[in-house]
Amino acid sequence: MRIRILAVATAAALGVSTLLAGPAAAQGNAPDCISGQWSYVCDADSTGPTTWTVAEVGKPVQTFVSGSAIGGSCRYMLKISYSYVEWDGSTVNSAVATVYCRSGMWPAPTER
Incomplete structure (x- = not known):
């Protein structure tokens, strides 16, 4: 009996904490x-304001709000991700993209 009460109390507590936490975050x-040419361009699946996080070797991590596309200069490997809020209030957090900064020409569309 004690185990059953504990299980019900735990389930109730988890349900309440889920309700209080708001909409769950989704993976995008x-x-x-x-x-190419020591620069990068990234496009997101978001609409509206998008929070970008860009990490480059040897530099501080940059976090900023922009539109659904960003670009900039680079010298080394980048780790780039983004997040945005959906119409229903849920947050979408992207997977991380690894970008190897190229010094040569931009790749042709067929090379991507």
Whole structure:
């Protein structure tokens, strides 16, 4: 009997904490990124304001709000992700894209 009461109390507590936490975060696709001539461009599946996180070797992590596409200069490997809020209030967090900063020409569309 004691175990059953504990199980019911635990389930109730978890249900209440889930309700208080609000909408759950969803996993989105990694940004679609390309690189060339020491620059990068990334596109997200988001609409509206998008919070981007860009980490480059040897530099501080940058977090900023922009539209669904970003670009900039780079010298080394980048780790890029984004998040945005859906119409229902849920947050979508993307997977992380790894971008190897290329010094050469931009890749042709068929090379991507």
